[in-house]
Amino acid sequence: MAPTRRPHRWLGGALALAVGAGLTVLGTAGPAMAADVNNAKNAGFESGLTNWSCSGGNGANTSTPVRTGASALKATPAGQDKAQCSQTVAVKPNSTYTLSAHVQGSYVYLGATGTGTTDVSTWSPGSTGWSQLSTSFRTGASTTSVTIYTHGWFGQSAYYVDDVSVFGPDGGGGQDPDPVVPNPPTGLAAGVTTTSTVPLSWTAASGATGYNVYRDGAKVSSVTGTSTTVTGLAANTSYSFEVTATNSKGESAKSAAVTARTKDGGSNPNPVVPKHAVTGYWQNFNNGATVQKLRDVSPQYDIIAVAFADATTTPGELTFNLSPALGYANVDEFKSDVAAKKAAGKSVIISVGGEIGNVTVNSDASATAFANSAYALMQEYGFTGVDIDLEHGINSTYLTKAIRQLSAKAGTNMVLTMAPQTLDMQSTGTEYFKLATAVKDILTVVNTQYYNSGAMLGCDGKVYSQGSVDFLTALSCIQLEGGLDPSQVGIGVPASSRGAGGGYVSPSVVTAALDCLTKGTSCGNFKPTKTYPGLRGAMTWSINWDAASGNAWSNVVGPHVHNLP
Incomplete structure (x- = not known):
């Protein structure tokens, strides 16, 4: 059924208020100190929904789309539930924090409550790719924890969140462990070739932020997703491909190799579908x-x-x-x-x-x-x-x-x-x-x-x-x-x-x-x-x-x- 409530009826004013508030708060935020850390736990949802709570059970871990690593949050509004997912984060009193996350979908919100000063939020009207939401808040004199949240809107489809950050002084609640060199990607496969191209795809490696593609042992490209097309190849030629996973700690060993042969440019036995x-x-x-x-x-x-x-x-x-x-x-x-x-x-x-x-x-x-x-x-x-x-x-x-x-x-x-x-x-x-x-x-x-x-x-x-x-x-x-x-x-x-x-x-x-x-x-x-x-x-x-x-x-x-x- 079509939804009966749609945010476009009144969110123009809300946007102006949110942007105005965001500009005021961001103007007061100073540069991060050397000791500042990301106080959010499971910030990239690599451990499922650990440390997160989603209303109505409408949140889930997903492997696609992801911005970095192998996982992200997928939350689906249903009925009168906006699919709000939240986490309580340890903070220091009288401190400034920058709250950010990468989001995808229509009408996605990011905010913080219980700051002890002015609670904040920001939102995006929608995007088909990843975009970053960011705002800042200052904690009160006795505030030791805040609740950060993200949610969608009534009648909208699922939204996605990855790489959440509450960046500021260490609140003492512990952070995600430092990254380690990822394991090699698995599931490397070649798609349908042409006379000069070979499409490749593979399964995401946990903790990876990028991938290197090798042709016959030589590196030919670096990508952030789990697929690419290798171009500039000779017709009717066999090639061997491997992929490695990378992050800030280094590069994994190479995946199992896959072999693919480019087409020889032969004739098409089937009719061509017309333009229209x-x-x-x-x-x-x-x-x-x-x-x-x-x-x-x-x-x-x-x-x-x-x-x-x-x-x-x-x-x-x-x-x-x-x-x-x-x-x-x-x-x-x-x-x-x-x-x-x-x-x-x-x-x-x-x-x-x-x-x-x-x-x-x-x-x-x-x-x-x-x-x-x-x-x-x-x-x-x-x-x-x-x-x-x-x-x-x-x-x-x-x-x-x-x-x-x-x-x-x-x-x-x-x-x-x-x-x-x-x-x-x-x-x-x-x-x-x-x-x-x-x-x-x-x-x-x-x-x-x-x-x-x-x-x-x-x-x-x-x-x-x-x-x-x-x-x-x-x-x-x-x-x-x-x-x-x-x-x-x-x-x-x-x-x-x-x-x-x-x-x-x-x-x-x-x-x-x-x-x-x-x-x-x-x-x-x-x-x-x-x-x-x-x-x-x-x-x-x-x-x-x-x-x-x-x-x-x-x-x-x-x-x-x-x-x-």
């Missing part, structure tokens, strides 16, 4: 919509997602069972239709999930089973890629591994699409959004289902009702401003009122939303701050429901998408 594309789901079942063979699908569709693959009893494993209701004489006839569509320049992919389908990928074994079985289906039927339409929750960590393994088998020409539900893309902290950004380098398009959801928050913090041009544009803006490339964003809508329980809009509303996002015209009340001419296009559920309406949707939306700038 129309995606449709082809039903491998009969639910009252028009039953049609692949050969009869409107040529307006550029990506045809065959719905759906089936799960086996092995976690993560897929199979495909062609429905006899479709009228194919045999499987070979279906395969022939797939090949004919590809010859016509169309991408035919296998979709995983749907309303009642579910495939569980929550372990290394299930990730490998997913990759192996999906690739086997691509080989057997000629599918050019895979669509992720899992609607019962996903584990982004292991599904990322599964997709990476599949991509390594299928190559750079694999088409990868996703169709998350609206709620799944409300913020960058959701599992679907994390999955999309984790595989951004190989992602074709995310076609969010803007239906069956009710009212939702747009990127401007306002609530919009489904079934309007504002709903389509303000919610697409979340992805466009949250890290996805415009070419990876599509608008998903029902083809007819029979295709979904709610959220159907006429094709003219879809074209208006496309024009608003790409050209800044035909907008409703919401107008984006900039245009996105590279927007990929639109998707519909389903091709069959479109056919039942005489292709009324694709006949309007298709040409409009293909004529976008």
